[in-house]
Every structure is written in C-alpha cells, then in structure tokens.
Amino acid sequence: MPRFSVIVPAYRVQAYLHACLDSVLNQSFKDYEIIVVDDCSPDACGSIADEYAARDPRVGVVHLPRNEGLGPARNAGLSRAVGDYLLFLDGDDTFTPEALQTIADRLETTGGPDVLVYDYARAYWSGESVRNTFARCLTESGPASFRLADRPELLKVLMVVWNKAYRREFVEAEGFTFPPGYYEDTPWTYPVLMSAGSIAVLDAVCVAYRQRRRGNILSTTTRRHFDVFDQYDRVFAFIDARPELAVWRPVMFRRMLDHFSTLFTSRGRLPRGTRAQFFRRARAHCARHRSAGAAVPRRARLRHALFRLGAHRTYRALWAGQRACRGVRRAATAARRAVRAAALQLHYRLQLCLPLRPAEAVFAAYWNRGYTCSPAALEATARALVPGLRTAWICRPEDAHTVPGATRVLHPGTAAYWTALARSRYLVNNVNFDRRLVKRRGQIMVQTHHGTPLKTMGTDLVHRPAAAGTMDFGQLLRNIDKWDFSLSANQHSTLVWERTYPSRYTTLEYGSPRNDVFHRTRPEEIARLRARLAVPEGSTALLYAPTHRDYRRGPHHPLDLEQFVRVLGPRFVVLVRSHYLDTAPRATAGRAPHPQIIDVGDHPSVEELCLASDALVTDYSSLMFDYVNLDRPVVLFLEDRQAYEAARGTYFDLEAFPPGAVSRSQEELHEIFATDHWRGPRSAQRRAAFRARFCPYDDGHAAERVVRRVFLGDTSGLPLPVSSGGRRPSGVPRQVTVREYTNG
Known part of the structure; x- marks a missing residue:
C-alpha cells in the first residue's frame, strides 16, 4: 500500500x-x-x-x-x-x-x-x-x-x-x-x-x-456554466442530511451568491442572450436556499440583495456603471501622471539653468536599489575625506532604511531628485542614470561598474540578441559619452570596458571599492554577521549565488537545494542568494522552511553575505572575482555551460582558468564536497592564481584612491596598492581556518 x-x-x-x-x-x-x-x-x-x-x-x-x-x-x-x-x-x-x-x-x-x-x-x-x-x-x-x-x-x-x-x-x-x-x-x-x-x-x-x-x-463560452446551480443543490442537500452541519448553511448561501455573481459578471462564459435566464435561476436558488444569519460584507450587500430580488436590469446597469467608473478613474490617473511628469521635466529644465553646487554629490546603484556596491564604498569614503561634501543617495522608498543617517535620501521621480541631478557636481553610479539626464559642463560622472566582466558586455552584445534583448545601443553610447571616469579592478576589466564602452572617459585602474570591506572587517564583526543571519554556531556556511540567465524569462534554479544539503550533512548550511534581476519567486520561495537552507535574497549587502560564509558556490557570477579576496574556497557549478556560452558568451574559458573546483552536474558537485576537494590544495592553488590575475589592487584602499583622484584632484599622493603577498583578508569564521583551506 x-x-x-x-x-x-x-x-x-x-x-x-x-x-x-x-x-x-x-x-x-x-x-x-x-x-x-x-x-x-x-x-x-x-x-x-x-x-x-x-x-x-x-x-x-x-x-x-x-x-x-x-x-x-x-x-x-x-x-x-x-x-x-x-x-x-x-x-x-x-x-x-x-x-x-x-x-x-x-x-x-x-x-x-x-x-x-x-x-x-x-x-x-x-x-x-x-x-x-x-x-x-x-x-x-x-x-x-x-x-x-x-x-x-x-x-x-x-x-x-x-x-x-x-x-x-x-x-x-x-x-x-x-x-x-x-x-x-x-x-x-x-x-x-x-x-x-x-x-x-x-x-x-x-x-x-x-x-x-x-x-x-x-x-469557455457555454451553457454548461448553468451546471453550477445543480452543484450547489448538492451542497445544500448534504447539509440538510446532516443536522450538525446546519451552522454552515448561511456561510454556503453567501459563498453561492458570490459564485453566481462572479459567473454573471465574467466575460466570455455565459453565451449571448442567456444572462437574464441565469439571473432568474440564481433568484430561484436564493429563494430555495435562503438562510438567515448570513454575514455579508458591506461591499457585497447590494449585489446579494439584487440577486435575491431578481433585479436583473438594475444589476447589469450598476455593473456597467461600475466598469465605466473604473475606466474614468484609470484615464484620470493616467492624465495626472502625464501632467506630473511634464511638470517635473519643466522643473528639471529650470534647474539646469541654475549654477552647479560644487560641494554636492549624488550616488546610486543597481537602478536605484539600496545602499550597496562600489558607490556605497565611495560615498562613505568621500564623506570622511572630502571637507564640506554633502552626499545624497537615490533609492526606492522601500530601500531607504539601508542608507546611512548622514546621507540624504532621494526618491526617483521627485522634484528633489531632478534638482540633485541638475545641480550636483558629482554623479556616481554602477549603472547608467536616467536617460533624460543632461550632462552639464562642470559635472563629473563616475561609472564604477559592478564587477569584473566574465560574460560579454556593452557593444559586444550587438551580435547576441538573446542576451541583448531590447537594448538600445544608440542610447547606450549616448550614456557612455556622459562618463568622465570608468573604474577598473584589473587590466582585464580595463581592456574590456574600453573596447565595449568606447568613449573619451578616463580609466582609473585602482581596484574595486566594494571589496575594501573584505580587508577591513574583524573576526568579531563576522561572528555578529553570522549570528544575525541565523547561521548555527560551529557550522560551515556555503553561499549559493547563481547569476541571471538572459536566455530564460524566469529564474534559473538548476541546483536541487534539499538534495544538496542532505548530501552535505548536518554540519553545513546554505545561504541562498538569487540574482537581483530574478524577480520571480526565488529557489526557496513557497516551500516549507528547511533548517539548513537560509534564504538571503532580501539581504541588502552581498558583501556581508560573503564575509559571513565559508565558501562560495556559483556559476558565471562576477561575485567570484570579489570573493577570492577572502581567500576562501570557490566552487563552480556549470551545468548549462554550453547554453550560457551560446546565449551570452564569456571573455575567457572559465573551466581552463577557474578560481576553484569545477562541477558540471549536481552529482559532480556532491562528489567535490564528499571528497573535500572543494577546499583541497589544488583548489587553493587555483584560487591564488585567480586572485593574482584579477585582484592586483584590492588591498582595502581602492575607494580612497578613487576619492582622492576624483574629489580631491590628487594624482601624486595616492596610496600605493599593497602587494598580494602582504595582504591579510578578513578573518575567516572559527570552524574553518586559512591553514585548512591552504593545506586541504
């Protein structure tokens, strides 16, 4: 059985x-x-x-x-x-x-x-x-x-x-x-x-x-929708046969009327010319099964009363009037929005005629999400190093809590937002600002980017329609022409950015500001981060962070997380971080909570998640280039490499030069962890070579170098990068040591 x-x-x-x-x-x-x-x-x-x-x-x-x-x-x-x-x-x-x-x-x-x-x-x-x-x-x-x-x-x-x-x-x-x-x-x-x-x-x-x-x-449009009357007759016959269920009679009466109303007002169900007959049948059912004591919500009382009275024409007239009112409200709302948008653009044009404010800087990241990435590192450093600088951060209202108290919050589409864009001297973003922004003489725009490029970017996407989608390359070039500085973490990034984003900006190959935190966070701070994320003490935390698939409309979750944690055993937990472009339900959404799977998709800082984890499991995400700064294991899960390469393409063969162990299926991933290959000497050697190539300037002072160059105009007194041999990444959690990682 x-x-x-x-x-x-x-x-x-x-x-x-x-x-x-x-x-x-x-x-x-x-x-x-x-x-x-x-x-x-x-x-x-x-x-x-x-x-x-x-x-x-x-x-x-x-x-x-x-x-x-x-x-x-x-x-x-x-x-x-x-x-x-x-x-x-x-x-x-x-x-x-x-x-x-x-x-x-x-x-x-x-x-x-x-x-x-x-x-x-x-x-x-x-x-x-x-x-x-x-x-x-x-x-x-x-x-x-x-x-x-x-x-x-x-x-x-x-x-x-x-x-x-x-x-x-x-x-x-x-x-x-x-x-x-x-x-x-x-x-x-x-x-x-x-x-x-x-x-x-x-x-x-x-x-x-x-x-x-x-x-x-x-x-479908058919008279078989009239079957609903017989079905409710069966429900009430069941109640009548069981006196102990009589208490449910008023409830079922109300549910029946709600169901009749839904059918009557739904387009495409009742055939033309049958609505009056449907209404008469509904009225007969009201008379047959009417029950006293049915609690009807106020918004439904008129509707139910008209059914009971058989007022078919009145019901239809009210229904039609309701639909017309909704249409008028929608039109009025659209008109208000158009007027407001026009007023804001007029306001912006007027602000463009006023002088720049040389001591103001505006920062944003990831299409106006929270306080994060390299712009956040630059904002904090500029506030500390530049005398008299006033900073503002553009973000959605729901992300305002992530912005430091000393920084002004600007919500997109407001008058204050357009004023700041028109009159602030410094504009810093890791993506492009609103396409309607007019770059003024004297304004300085800094493009930080958001990671080292593995996948093809910019104008290289012209011949990759699956990845480019509806990208307007003409608008992209107009946006690039507004840049004054482009930040680069390494020579690889410099060569890619200057080719794929062609313009006259100045490249600052100073390292990645968002990685400074990896060299400055103390072990006790990491312990507090793990506690806030509910990582059990003594466990090994794996950060699973897959990237977005351009060739798929929905999120891609190839890894069976429940099976993965069963293989890993009770000593491990998995922190699941879906890509910010995957707005559909995440890998763990809608499932019963698993004690070893922690959904961290809403956590505002991916850098904190990196610090709180013991190893990274990813695929083609640029996060791997940042994570190796911590000198902690990276495991690649490349189960769809051929499809990804065909749709998006990469700048180098990741399997030939990986930052750690590589798996091509879930079974191989299980074996990597079962054999401890994920933190063995071969993985450590790969990680060291990867770090030497892609993190030559990540020493904890990248943001300072950028701020001194851009905001203070200092080209001579910049702090020199610390050699990779002399760097000490932030302390790793207690249960896994650097020696274990290095010696396997």
Missing part, C-alpha cells in the same frame, strides 16, 4: 501531460502510485500515459470508453486507488520539486489528519509565477490539526480538489464522489471540509496551477 495515490485525469492536455507526470516521477519521495485516467481524449493523452506505464510500474492507466467529464474521470481513479492518502493533479498542472516529501512530512507532524490543505501558485506561459492571494490563511501557527469551525477562513482559499491531500479511509467512509458537470469541485470540497474530523494546513506551494491562454474549460 503506497503512501499516496496521485490521480491524474487527462483530456486534451497532450502538450502538458509529459511535464505533469514528470513532476511526480522526479520527486525525491517515491512511495506513491499514479493513476492516469484517459477520459477518451481525442489527442495523444492515452498513448502518452501508456508509454509512462510501460516504463514505470507505479503508473497505472484507466481508459474510459467515452468522454465522461472531469468528475466521473476522477471517480474512475478513486475506484483504483489504494494509497493512504489521495492527491489529485490535473493533467496540465505540475507538482513543485519536493512537494510530495513536504506533504508527507507535514502529514507526519500533524498526526495524519483527514484533510491537508496546501498552497499553489498560478503559472503563466511567460514563466511568471504568482502565489495564491490568500496564502496567509495557510499559516501553520496554532494547533497542528483542527475542525473547519476553528479556522473558517480556509474557505477563502480556492475551493478546488487538487490543493488538498485526503485520507482515503475518510473519503471511503463518507462515500464522497464527484458529480458530473462543470464545477464538480464545489460539491466535493465544501462537504469534505465541513465533515472532516481533522484538518491541517501546509504553508508551502506544492502545485503549479497552469494558466492556459485558451482551452481552459471554465473560460
């Missing part, structure tokens, strides 16, 4: 069925059976299911002789199921990685409830993933299991069958089956939740709910 029976109805989903079944078979948890029900699908669903069944004995197939619909197809799967728990998965949806293990663990910790409700995310064709709006209802605080009366807010979560695990003995004892017709989930989910003796929740995304552009049954 398997732990899970996964029932997959399949009808016209041949394009998605492979992904659906693979998402089950690729789970690390293996104690399950899959029952695919071919609902007499006219496409290749049946043959696809048979192919999987021939390859894997856990896959069984039921071929229905005629098309029955989703409910009867699920019933056919139910009759074959023998697992402890029943899970349903539509043929065009998928389980997330580790979903079954997460569900199994939660069932164990909650004592085997009748029903476990877990979360889902809507998955769009573009790669975008949006978590359930009511995820807050699935918080795991409070009792491990409960009755629906203890947490009625669960009814706000989408009432579908596939976001729950059901104890099979409970389902069979209650005699639950699916009815025919549309909205077959309704008379299943409500009765199941109302009658369950114990319910538990799992605050983790376990199902990717595919949002198909066309072909979704419930978005």
Whole structure:
C-alpha cells in the first residue's frame, strides 16, 4: 500500500501531460502510485500515459470508453486507488520539486489528519509565477490539526480538489464522489471540509496551477456554466442530511451568491442572450436556499440583495456603471501622471539653468536599489575625506532604511531628485542614470561598474540578441559619452570596458571599492554577521549565488537545494542568494522552511553575505572575482555551460582558468564536497592564481584612491596598492581556518 495515490485525469492536455507526470516521477519521495485516467481524449493523452506505464510500474492507466467529464474521470481513479492518502493533479498542472516529501512530512507532524490543505501558485506561459492571494490563511501557527469551525477562513482559499491531500479511509467512509458537470469541485470540497474530523494546513506551494491562454474549460463560452446551480443543490442537500452541519448553511448561501455573481459578471462564459435566464435561476436558488444569519460584507450587500430580488436590469446597469467608473478613474490617473511628469521635466529644465553646487554629490546603484556596491564604498569614503561634501543617495522608498543617517535620501521621480541631478557636481553610479539626464559642463560622472566582466558586455552584445534583448545601443553610447571616469579592478576589466564602452572617459585602474570591506572587517564583526543571519554556531556556511540567465524569462534554479544539503550533512548550511534581476519567486520561495537552507535574497549587502560564509558556490557570477579576496574556497557549478556560452558568451574559458573546483552536474558537485576537494590544495592553488590575475589592487584602499583622484584632484599622493603577498583578508569564521583551506 503506497503512501499516496496521485490521480491524474487527462483530456486534451497532450502538450502538458509529459511535464505533469514528470513532476511526480522526479520527486525525491517515491512511495506513491499514479493513476492516469484517459477520459477518451481525442489527442495523444492515452498513448502518452501508456508509454509512462510501460516504463514505470507505479503508473497505472484507466481508459474510459467515452468522454465522461472531469468528475466521473476522477471517480474512475478513486475506484483504483489504494494509497493512504489521495492527491489529485490535473493533467496540465505540475507538482513543485519536493512537494510530495513536504506533504508527507507535514502529514507526519500533524498526526495524519483527514484533510491537508496546501498552497499553489498560478503559472503563466511567460514563466511568471504568482502565489495564491490568500496564502496567509495557510499559516501553520496554532494547533497542528483542527475542525473547519476553528479556522473558517480556509474557505477563502480556492475551493478546488487538487490543493488538498485526503485520507482515503475518510473519503471511503463518507462515500464522497464527484458529480458530473462543470464545477464538480464545489460539491466535493465544501462537504469534505465541513465533515472532516481533522484538518491541517501546509504553508508551502506544492502545485503549479497552469494558466492556459485558451482551452481552459471554465473560460469557455457555454451553457454548461448553468451546471453550477445543480452543484450547489448538492451542497445544500448534504447539509440538510446532516443536522450538525446546519451552522454552515448561511456561510454556503453567501459563498453561492458570490459564485453566481462572479459567473454573471465574467466575460466570455455565459453565451449571448442567456444572462437574464441565469439571473432568474440564481433568484430561484436564493429563494430555495435562503438562510438567515448570513454575514455579508458591506461591499457585497447590494449585489446579494439584487440577486435575491431578481433585479436583473438594475444589476447589469450598476455593473456597467461600475466598469465605466473604473475606466474614468484609470484615464484620470493616467492624465495626472502625464501632467506630473511634464511638470517635473519643466522643473528639471529650470534647474539646469541654475549654477552647479560644487560641494554636492549624488550616488546610486543597481537602478536605484539600496545602499550597496562600489558607490556605497565611495560615498562613505568621500564623506570622511572630502571637507564640506554633502552626499545624497537615490533609492526606492522601500530601500531607504539601508542608507546611512548622514546621507540624504532621494526618491526617483521627485522634484528633489531632478534638482540633485541638475545641480550636483558629482554623479556616481554602477549603472547608467536616467536617460533624460543632461550632462552639464562642470559635472563629473563616475561609472564604477559592478564587477569584473566574465560574460560579454556593452557593444559586444550587438551580435547576441538573446542576451541583448531590447537594448538600445544608440542610447547606450549616448550614456557612455556622459562618463568622465570608468573604474577598473584589473587590466582585464580595463581592456574590456574600453573596447565595449568606447568613449573619451578616463580609466582609473585602482581596484574595486566594494571589496575594501573584505580587508577591513574583524573576526568579531563576522561572528555578529553570522549570528544575525541565523547561521548555527560551529557550522560551515556555503553561499549559493547563481547569476541571471538572459536566455530564460524566469529564474534559473538548476541546483536541487534539499538534495544538496542532505548530501552535505548536518554540519553545513546554505545561504541562498538569487540574482537581483530574478524577480520571480526565488529557489526557496513557497516551500516549507528547511533548517539548513537560509534564504538571503532580501539581504541588502552581498558583501556581508560573503564575509559571513565559508565558501562560495556559483556559476558565471562576477561575485567570484570579489570573493577570492577572502581567500576562501570557490566552487563552480556549470551545468548549462554550453547554453550560457551560446546565449551570452564569456571573455575567457572559465573551466581552463577557474578560481576553484569545477562541477558540471549536481552529482559532480556532491562528489567535490564528499571528497573535500572543494577546499583541497589544488583548489587553493587555483584560487591564488585567480586572485593574482584579477585582484592586483584590492588591498582595502581602492575607494580612497578613487576619492582622492576624483574629489580631491590628487594624482601624486595616492596610496600605493599593497602587494598580494602582504595582504591579510578578513578573518575567516572559527570552524574553518586559512591553514585548512591552504593545506586541504
């Protein structure tokens, strides 16, 4: 008897069925059976299911002789199921990685409830993933299991069958089956939740709910949407047969009216000319099932009253008026924005006519994110070394807390922002400023860049459309022409920047200011950083920081983190840092927290994460060039090198000259750590050679050299770089020593 029976109805989903079944078979948890029900699908669903069944004995197939619909197809799967728990998965949806293990663990910790409700995310064709709006209802605080009366807010979560695990003995004892017709989930989910003796929740995304552009049954225009009336009749018949459930009658009445209203106002569902009939049916159901005591939110009272009265024309008129008002509000908002933008640009043009302020400097980084990278190092150093200098930092409101108190905060798109850009003498950024910025005579612009280039950059992307995307190269060149200084960490960077960003700026090959902190942070400060990140004392912390993939629209997470930490053992923790361009959910988002996986994607300083870690696992990220300053191990995970090289390209062969051990698959990565090769003598030799080539000036004084040259005009008294042999990187955490790294 398997732990899970996964029932997959399949009808016209041949394009998605492979992904659906693979998402089950690729789970690390293996104690399950899959029952695919071919609902007499006219496409290749049946043959696809048979192919999987021939390859894997856990896959069984039921071929229905005629098309029955989703409910009867699920019933056919139910009759074959023998697992402890029943899970349903539509043929065009998928389980997330580790979903079954997460569900199994939660069932164990909650004592085997009748029903476990877990979360889902809507998955769009573009790669975008949006978590359930009511995820807050699935918080795991409070009792491990409960009755629906203890947490009625669960009814706000989408009432579908596939976001729950059901104890099979409970389902069979209650005699639950699916009815025919549309909205077959309704008379299943409500009765199941109302009658369950114990319910538990799992605050983790376990199902990717595919949002198909066309072909979704419930978005088709058909009279079968009238089936909703029969389905609610079944719900109320269930309540009437069980007097102890009478308390739920007002709640179901309100839910029914909300459902009717959604169908009535949804475009493309009810055929033309049937709305009046739908409304009459809805009114009849209101009269039949009306219940006193239904608590209706104020915003829904008028809507419910019109349904009960059968005021079809009034409802439609109000609905049309509401839509018109929304359109007017949108137009008014757009007009206000246009007027404000024009006023701000007029303000900026006026400010350009006023004198420059020679003692003011504006800094920004990463398209107006928080206080970070080389601009932050230069801002702090300039404030300390330049008498009378007033500094400002451009950032989004949500990042303002990262800016030091002595530094003025500027929010993008405000009058103060445009004033600062127009009148400040110094402008410092690691990307380009707003394209509308007019470079004035006397202004000094410093481009710090954000790392040593491994991947192709600038004008080298002209012939790489997958990486360049919609880049405007003409605008790029106009932006470059505004630079006065370009910072470089090494000769490699200098040669790349001057070729790919061609203009008349002056290159300052002084080292990377953002790396100064690696040579100045004391061991006790590192210990405090680790404590703030909740790194257990005595453990080895690996920073996993993959870079962005231009050839993919969504984030790329090739490393199975749960499997990785299982192989590493309890002494390790992994700090997961997704790339800032990957705005979709991160590698750990939506999953149950793992004690050895710490999501640090929102931490404002990657430099602090480097200091707090014992080793770096990355791929093509420029972070490796900074990290070797710490003289701590670097491990490369290059599982998609061919694809990355084809789409983006690199300036040198990273496998031929790496900063440490190299893996090309997760199995090789496991072996590197299992054999201690990650910190062996060969890795130390590679790291030393890499550091000597790419970090010749990183000695803790790069920011000072830049500030003295740019802000103070000092070209003679600059501090000379310390030779690599005389440098001492910041102290490594207690449990791993420099000697261990060097000697393996």
